[in-house]
Amino acid sequence: EEIVPGPKSRYRIKVEGKKHTLIIEGATKADSAEYSVMTTGGQSSAKLSVDLRPLKITTPLTDQTVKLGKEVCLKCEISENVPGKWTKNGLPVQEGERLKVVHKGRIHKLVIANALIEDEGEYVFTPDAITVPLVCQIHVIDPPKIILDGLEADNTVTVIAGSKLRLEIPVTGEPPPKAIWSRADKAIMEGSGRIRAESYPDSSTLVIDVAERDDSGVYNINLKNEAGEAHASIKLRLWISLILRLAPNVTEVGDDWCIMNWEPPVYDGGSPILGYFIERKKKQSSRWMRLNFDLCKETTFEPKKMIEGVAYEVRIFAVNAIGISKPSMPSKPFVPLAVTSPPTLLAVDSVTDSSVTMKWRPPDQIGAAGLSGYVLEYCFEGSTSAKQSNENGEAANDLPAEDWSLQTQTGSTRPKFTITGLPTDAKIFVRVKAINAAGASETKYYSQPILVKEIIEPPKIRIPRHLKQTYIRRVGEAVNLVIPFQGKPRPELTWKKDGAEIDKNQINIRNSETDTIIFIRKAERSHSGKYDLEVKVDKYVENASIDIQIVDRPGPPQAVTIEDVWGENVALTWTPPKDDGNAAITGYTIQKADKKSMEWFAVIEHYHRTNATITELVIGN
Incomplete structure (x- = not known):
């Protein structure tokens, strides 16, 4: 890069006869490089290395003592504008909302807003180009405080005559303040006397072993540390105790x-x-x-x-008029608990000639006591006068307790139960309650009597939408078809394929109360056909059919013939493949290859006819 001196450039060239001198003003490390001068007679080069001047500490860090919550600013100045690192107690300082690191020219600052006790410690600033660190200490102090929240009005303490008083007053301050108790300008010493003071890191305690009438009066507590002082007065009142012998x-x-x-x-x-x-x-x-x-x-x-x-x-x-007694002994521990809300959506799930199955939803509100189980009861219609429920079914049959038969009270929380052993054609009322540790919930009634007689529900097959057209799968794929149906009692199911019985060694049929499944692990072409399902309940019959087509890749086209060749063109004809893969042929792909390279390229794809003309061939190949 050519150096062009000028009025605003840092570079100057001084010429003294045959001597030429390059002068760089305000050299920096960026000026370190190889410099060359060229003349008509030759060239000369030299390497320039620029080092920093030795750093000097202009303003060192100073130890600081700051009150809790105040701002701390550590500041130092060095002779050059170089970066550096701050550490606290040997660990890197992490900037945050309270702590900011400032670098402006030769001045470095560490600013801590709202000083906390944990901010206390040794802080070190180390410039990048100097091995001697700058060290200072931060000492956070907090004026002492006396906490009297637990005392009676007017800072009064009542003690029963003859009993022991241990008045513990929480105190705060940093460093921990020294506490002095006094009464009538006479200090109360620490030690083993009947009236004495005890000091702890976060509290100061006044102890009176056996309270006497003359101990009544005002007691003063004074706290002091290097951050300040605190004072408080506490009134001690003596009285004869009321005696509460028993716990509530x-x-x-x-x-x-x-x-x-x-x-x-x-x-x-x-x-x-x-x-x-x-x-x-x-x-x-x-x-x-x-x-x-x-x-x-x-x-x-x-x-x-x-x-x-x-x-x-x-x-x-x-x-009483004298004061307040000592507290009684605490009661035995107890736990507030609520019963659950009643079960919801009580409904009949199924009915046979001798049983009724009821189902319901769990309570909307269960509470901390949880849910232990349910109590289901029933009674026969006509046991006594019965009042029918309202429209919402929330207040059904009002029958005496002795008419209701307790059916279950178990730890099961399954919201379903079957009442068995019922006489055919009887009518029963049903109610259910939720149970937990707090007791039984309100009762949920079924809104009307239930006839104990199995209801015949004609069968109905619900063919899924995707099976209403031909179901196509490739050879080797799995077939898993679920056909839902309805009907009561449990229907009889019969499957046939193309009018014949299904070979269960090849095709698995699985039936449940609500659906039937056709499962083929690896489909073959022979599995294609029409599958007929018959669902029968008593004299009612429902039929449905499913068409399954198992397809494979087609065979190659037959009789490929070159009909004519002219110029760059060739005319081809062929016949469809013998094996269509069990599906209609949807098109052909035509490829060409140079005889020398035998690399095949597609020239026509998705072609539907059995003749074609190929163009743009190379004449002579």
Whole structure:
């Protein structure tokens, strides 16, 4: 590539007599190449290699301490515009919504929005052209917080005289804050005293082994770390306990409710009982939830809005003018469960002279208790006065329980059952219920009495549309034809081929209650023909026919004759093949080949006549 110096070019040529010098301003690595100069008397070349100047760290990284949630910006500057890599604790830094890597000229930045505790660590920036990395530390701090969510109003704690108080206050902060408890400006020390403080990474606890009357008052908790301080005051109230001896008893459960009752306290604490508070919790949880904010005056209550299928426990508190008692023992765990909705679409599937088969759909709503099975009952018409169902069949025969015969109550969830041993010409009513762990659903009645007598349904053959015309298959292919039919009782079926009995060693016939199947594993031409099906029920007969044609490739055409040759043309005639493959000949393909190469090429395809004229031949070949 020729170098053309100019006003805007980085290249200049300096001439001093016979000496010519090429000057490149602002050389970069891209200028590394072989340069040549040519004159009328010869040529001279030289290779130029441009290396980077030694990098210098203009602005190093600095350690930073930042509050939780604030932005962090690590910045460094080096003497050249070169890329580099950021790592945290030895692992590559991954950019995301909170973390952005910025490279602008010689300045490199790592910006972290909304700093989290996990952002703390050692960060290293390594330029691509320098072996000495730039290192700094990020220290994330969080001002201490005191969490008083579990306390009563006005941060009050009530303790029963003579009992042990262990008041655990959750705290947060980074680094973990130091907690100091005090009362009346007197610090409460950690140790083994009756009143003492205990410190943990995420909480601070005030412990009073045996509460006394003089322990009532205000207790202060102070938290402090390098990010700040937090203060809170907690009022301790002492009272004599009401005693609830027995756990509440859950007597009934529904889909999201239960009914519970309990005995009054054996000791009222010297003040009449004003009422009760009730709490519940999930069995696997430790968090109790208050259910009533107005005192319950009775010793019975109905908790609601529970989750079906989840185990719960309940407990109660007694309240008098002095305060609230300790909680009772939790009740035995219980699970709200709902019965299913009734089965749907109860219908008669089939009837014989001694049995009735009923079928139905599963309930629309099953619930957490699942489905254990069904109870099907029947009774005879005339057992007692019966009230017919409404138009929808939802409230059928209103008969006394003793008239209904329990037919099945099993663990099967199959929505079908056959009632056997019934007298012919009797009429029965049928009803069914779904069963699960919560009990039986509402009853689904069949809307009218059922006559126990087999109904003759004339046979009907339903030939599939594709079999209403000749069914064609190639030799060697499988034939698998399914012919549906109807008829009750089960029809008698007879197959014939071309008026004769079918050879079952060659053709398989499979019959069921609703269809018949012709199956041929490997079809042969001999399987072609007319297949006649007769379906008979009692004196009723239905017939249908299917034409099956098994085809093969045709044989070669016969008597190929050259009738005439002139110029570039030849006239041919032939006769159809002796073997048409059991199907009409649809056309011919004519090919030609040069005698020297004997490579065949198609000149006419899909030709329907038995004579043709071939043109464009080569004269002399």
